[in-house]
Amino acid sequence: MTINFNCPECGKKYSTEDKNIGFKFVCKQCKTKIQVPDDFIQENLNDIEKLLDEKKYDDVWKKIKPYLNPKNPHKEIGIIYSILATKGGRNCVRIEETPTWEDIAKIIDKTIIKDPTNSDLFYYRGVVSNGFEPPEKAYKYFLKSYKLRERADAAEMLALFSFNDFDNITATKKWFERAADLGSKSSTVYNFLLVIYPEFGEHMPQQYLDQAEIAGSSRYSLSNEAFQKIIDLVEEEKKRLEDQI
Ligand SMILES: [Zn+2]
Structure with a gap:
């Protein structure tokens, strides 16, 4: 899949393959250091959330399936899965050959290794943990999420x-x-x-x-x-x- 994006400084247009997401380089025009952006969430999240609210799980699956490449798991797919799990319950992520809580946890864990300072990932890992792991473990994920970024939703989970x-x-x-x-x-x-x-x-x-x-x-x-x-x-x-x- 091709990603199109602009230099945030000078606006020069770039286009590259999605395997280069996160790759850092110097803009040819203005010499600013930029990174190949990952717009999957921004581009798809609203659509996915809308489809989830309408319980159109098959359509959600069609949307995320192209991003499921075991060799190169999309950086944000852990987040998408956890949103699926949170919003639609486990049945929702069981469509077709879809994973269990344990599988989703593994996907998010892999994503965390690539992006260990992402507060969202730890928050969603906590949500998924709550589905099948002891509360002490889920608590630790929410605490980590909160420590990375002081956020009201994590504080609320820690209170609960x-x-x-x-x-x-x-x-x-x-x-x-x-x-x-x-x-x-x-x-x-x-x-x-x-x-x-x-x-x-x-x-x-x-x-x-x-x-x-x-x-x-x-x-x-x-x-x-x-x-x-x-x-x-x-x-x-x-x-x-x-x-x-
Ligand atoms: Zn530039």
Whole structure:
């Protein structure tokens, strides 16, 4: 497949094979150091997401199949697979000879070796990990993703793991606060904070209250079980702190 692109400095036109993605060279015209871009995501992501929303999985498959070359796996295909998995569930990525969670994880792992500082890859690896690996492992991927780039979605996942899998209410609060500080628009973040703050006997900062309103969240939208679990965990935490004194 041929890739067409322009020098970002002077606009000179270039065209090359997709096997050269990521290759760095000096622009013949302006001598700027440039890199063969990888526009697969930008060019295809909107289409793919739209097809996924319409549940047209066969069409999605047709779109990504040309990029599946085992000898030269496309740099971003791990991301595409994980989006498939996240949006469509495992059935969606099982079309034709499509892979299991384990296979998707392997594809993303290979991509990570090529691109070890890509926060997105670790985020999606965490999503896939959550499908078949222990929570400790998924947590590590989200943490890595967050460390590479402070992002609200990773902070939210870290909060949810702290709450659901590790019963750690202090960490849950800390991570949801980080997500809110990073401008999260997820109602889940504020649903939890709206319950956690009063249970700790604190007032929620006005900034979070404003963000909660924009995100359309309310404390009553948490399930009874989640609500009760927060109350129990805060009580345990208070008792633990009292015992320490
Ligand atoms: Zn140039």
